[in-house]
Amino acid sequence: MNDKFADALIAVGPTPCEKYNCSNISMCANDVTDCKSFRYWVNNGSFTKVKKTIGEMVYDGIEYTFECFTTKTIESDVKRLIREIKDES
Numbered sequence: 001m002n003d004k005f006a007d008a009l010i011a012v013g014p015t016p017c018e019k020y021n022c023s024n025i026s027m028c029a030n031d032v033t034d035c036k037s038f039r040y041w042v043n044n045g046s047f048t049k050v051k052k053t054i055g056e057m058v059y060d061g062i063e064y065t066f067e068c069f070t071t072k073t074i075e076s077d078v079k080r081l082i083r084e085i086k087d088e089s
Helices: 003-011 025-031 036-044 074-088
Strands: 048-059 062-073
Touching: 036 048, 036 074, 062 074
Parallel strands: none
Antiparallel strands: 048 062
């Protein structure tokens, strides 16, 4: 096995399943399925992601362009989803 590949596998750290001690690990493995937290972690490479927004504003007749960086976590994303589900019920 390539040493760099093996190092990369170790460097990513625990999956959300391991970090949050999920009780569905064996069910997901048997059914070859995944949850929102696992997909979030795979797609972003971590438990957080940084979103860059570029905006514009006019102040005293001068146009300004700005960048805004926000950090989002699995926890905040899952809480938002749960809130939306409860609101629909």
